[in-house]
Amino acid sequence: MDGRRALVTGGSRGIGQAAVLALAEAGAHVIVAARNSAEVGEMCARVRAQGGHATPWVVDVTDSAAVTEGIARLGPVQILVNNAGMNRPKLMTETPDEDLDAIIALNIKAAFYVAREVVRGLLEAGLPGSLINISSQMGHVGGFRRTVYCATKHAVEGMTKALAWEVGPAGIRVNTICPTFIETDMTRAMLQDPAFMEMVHSKIALGRVGQPQDLMGAVVFLASDASAMVTGSALMVDGGWTAI
Ligand code: NDP
Numbered sequence: 633m634d635g636r637r638a639l640v641t642g643g644s645r646g647i648g649q650a651a652v653l654a655l656a657e658a659g660a661h662v663i664v665a666a667r668n669s670a671e672v673g674e675m676c677a678r679v680r681a682q683g684g685h686a687t688p689w690v691v692d693v694t695d696s697a698a699v700t701e702g703i704a705r706l707g708p709v710q711i712l713v714n715n716a717g718m719n720r721p722k723l724m725t726e727t728p729d730e731d732l733d734a735i736i737a738l739n740i741k742a743a744f745y746v747a748r749e750v751v752r753g754l755l756e757a758g759l760p761g762s763l764i765n766i767s768s769q770m771g772h773v774g775g776f777r778r779t780v781y782c783a784t785k786h787a788v789e790g791m792t793k794a795l796a797w798e799v800g801p802a803g804i805r806v807n808t809i810c811p812t813f814i815e816t817d818m819t820r821a822m823l824q825d826p827a828f829m830e831m832v833h834s835k836i837a838l839g840r841v842g843q844p845q846d847l848m849g850a851v852v853f854l855a856s857d858a859s860a861m862v863t864g865s866a867l868m869v870d871g872g873w874t875a876i
Contacts, residue, residue, distance in 0.1 A: 633658045633659040633855060633856060634659035634660075635659070635661075636659070636661070637660065637661045637662075637708070637710055637711070638655045638660040638661070638662045638711035638713065638855065639663040639665060639706075639712050639746075639750065640652045640655065640662060640665065641665045641712075641713070641715050641716040641746055642715040642717065643663075643665055643666055643672070643713075643715070644666035644671035644672050644674075645671065645816065645817055646816030646818060646844055647715055647766060647814060647816060647844045648666070649675060649844065650844035650847065650848055650851075651713045651715060651847075652686070653679065653682075654848040654852055655713070655852070655855060656682065656684030656685065657682070657684065658852055658856070660711060661685040661686070661687070662679060662684070662685070662686050663686070663687045663688075663689050663706055664679075664688055665691050665693065666691075666716070667690065667691070672688045672690055675688075687706065689706060693716050693738070693742040693745065693746055694737045694742045694745075696741075696745045699742070699746055700749055703746070704749070707753065708754055708757040708759055709750055709753065710754070710760065711761065711762050711764070712747065712750045712763045712764065713764050713766065713855075714746050714747055714763060714764065714765045714766060716738060716742060718735060718738050718739065718818065719778070720734070720780070720781075721822065722780075723777055723779075724779040727779070727780060731780065735781060735784055736780070736784060739781070739784035739785065740787045743765060743788060743791070747791070747795065747806075751763070751795070751799055754799075754802070754804055755799075755804075759803075760802070760803030760804060760805075761805070762806075762807075762856075762859070763804065763806040763807070764807055764808070764809060764851060764854045764855060765788050765791070765807070765808045766808070766809055766811070767785045767788045767789055767792070767809065767810045767866065768781070768810055768811060769811065769868065769870040769873045770785045771786050771789040771808065771810055771866070772868075772874050773873070773874055788808060789866060792806050792866070793864045796864030797864065800863055800864075805854075805859070805860075805862060806864065807854050807859070807865050808865075808866045808867065809847060809854065809866075809867050810866050810867065810869065810870060811846075811869050811870065812832075812836055812869070812870035812873045813832050813841045813842065814842040815841055815843055815844075823841060829841075835876075836871035836872060837875065838871040838872060839871075840871070842869070842871065850867050853867075854867065
């Protein structure tokens with residue numbers, strides 16, 4: 633990926649952080665996007681300390697105007713890891729509008745804003761590209777206390793397939809990665825509950841939850857020309873969760 637520019641939203645922590653490091657190691661110049669400027673700066677410093685290239689972008693991706701301005705200013709990116717996302721697990725009957733709005737705003741609308749601007753930049757520059765939407769196994773199945781989260785990740789799957797057809801003729805590929813439970817800030821508290829962890833383990837054929845690094849083969853594969861004929865698809869990295 634030498635010389636290619638990559639954008640990772642939510643690149644300061646968890647899965648996004650691992651993606652920044654993996655893409656930088658593979659030679660890409662990575663733009664690290666998140667809200668916390670100190671963490672974004674630390675990530676960029678870490679990439680540079682390893683001999684890579686990184687640019688900080690402090691942004692709230694739910695702000696459509698900020699996304700449009702930022703991507704226009706930063707220039708075209710050939711690799712997007714559309715990763716920023718959230719969950720607030722609750723029963724539907726206990727879910728307030730505020731949670732519904734916040735999860736939809738980040739998991740669907742912000743993913744749309746970012747993909748739209750990246751595609752606009754690529755089309756304008758006449759460049760091919762690879763967009764990777766970080767979906768979830770919950771984009772394919774249901775999950776207890778996850779009506780909103782599942783709805784948003786199923787939406788990401790639909791957006792991916794439709795966009796793949798829209799931009800395929802321009803040489804732009806669009807795919808999802810669908811992880812099982814991965815130990816990050818988003819899941820750490822829930823995975824500390826022994827009963828929950830037991831339930832999770834019982835649904836993963838490989839018998840363990842994932843680490844961010846478990847997703848990096850998929851990220852590098854989809855970002856690179858090794859996946860040149862792959863578009864509109866979902867790469868399950870779920871330890872077998874959806875296979876039964
Ligand atoms: P984390 O909570 O660990 O990290 C989230 C990242 O997104 C942080 O860098 C955060 O930085 C950034 N972020 C959050 N809100 C915004 C915003 N409005 N604008 C810009 N950046 C934002 O999440 P994970 O790494 O666990 O999850 C990443 C993705 O993977 C999500 O889409 C999630 O749904 C998906 N996923 C996660 C799984 C898991 O088990 N962890 C399983 C399946 C899918 P900051 O707060 O500074 O903005």
